[in-house]
Amino acid sequence: MYSVFVLEDDLELNQGICASLQKGGYRVLSARTCKEGREIVSRHSFDLSILDVNLPDGDGFAFCKWLKTRRNVPVLFLSARDLEEDVLNGYELGAVDYVTKPFSMKILLKKISVILSREAGGQNVYDDGFLRIDFEAGMVCSGREECLLTPTEYRILKKLVEHKGQLLTYSVLLDSLWEEGVQFSDKHALAVNMNRLRKKIENEEHVYISNVYGMGYIWK
Numbered sequence: 001m002y003s004v005f006v007l008e009d010d011l012e013l014n015q016g017i018c019a020s021l022q023k024g025g026y027r028v029l030s031a032r033t034c035k036e037g038r039e040i041v042s043r044h045s046f047d048l049s050i051l052d053v054n055l056p057d058g059d060g061f062a063f064c065k066w067l068k069t070r071r072n073v074p075v076l077f078l079s080a081r082d083l084e085e086d087v088l089n090g091y092e093l094g095a096v097d098y099v100t101k102p103f104s105m106k107i108l109l110k111k112i113s114v115i116l117s118r119e120a121g122g123q124n125v126y127d128d129g130f131l132r133i134d135f136e137a138g139m140v141c142s143g144r145e146e147c148l149l150t151p152t153e154y155r156i157l158k159k160l161v162e163h164k165g166q167l168l169t170y171s172v173l174l175d176s177l178w179e180e181g182v183q184f185s186d187k188h189a190l191a192v193n194m195n196r197l198r199k200k201i202e203n204e205e206h207v208y209i210s211n212v213y214g215m216g217y218i219w220k
Contacts, residue, residue, distance in 0.1 A: 045165025
C-alpha cells in the first residue's frame with residue numbers, strides 16, 4: 001500500500017483529496033499547516049507528497065526545500081498560483097508535476113498513479129551502503145558478502161521493504177505470505193524465520209527490522 005502525504009490548508013479540499021485517495025487504496029497522512037507537516041515528516045515515511053503553495057504559516061516552495069533535505073520522495077504541487085514563474089519555480093525545486101486549481105479529481109488520481117508506478121519501476125534495488133537488495137536478480141548482500149536467504153526469508157524481506165515505515169501486524173504478514181505459498185501455522189514460525197533473516201542481514205550498527213511487541217514488525 002502506497003502512502004501519500006497531503007499538505008493543504010483548505011479543510012474541505014483536504015478532506016476531499018484524502019477521501020478520494022483512501023477510496024483508491026492509498027494510506028493518507030494529512031496536514032493543513034507547515035508546522036503540522038513538519039511533525040508528520042519527522043515521524044512517518046511516505047511515497048509521495050502533495051503540497052499546496054499558499055499556506056497559513058509559510059509556503060509550499062519553502063516546505064519543499066526543507067522536505068527534500070529529509071525525504072527522497074516525489075513532490076506534486078497543487079496550487080491556485082498559476083503564473084508561469086510559479087510553475088517553473090515548482091519544477092526547479094524538483095517537483096514531478098504542478099497541478100493548478102481548479103482540477104479534476106480523476107485526473108489528479110491518475111497523475112498520482114502514474115508517478116508512483118514510475119517511481120516503483122526505478123526502485124528494483126535497495127542500497128544504503130551496507131545492505132543491498134537487488135529485487136530483479138533476487139540477490140542480497142550485507143556488507144561485502146552475499147546473504148544466502150531461503151525463499152521464505154526472501155519473501156519476508158521483500159514484504160517488509162515494500163512496506164517500509166509501516167507496521168505489518170502478525171495477521172497481515174501471515175496472510176500475505178500465505179497467499180504467496182508460505183504456509184506458516186502461527187506467529188511463532190514467523191518469528192523463527194524473522195530471527196534467522198535478521199542474523200543474516202543485520203549487525204550491531206545496522207538494524208533494519210523492529211519487532212513491535214504484541215503487534216508485528218516494521219522495516220525502519
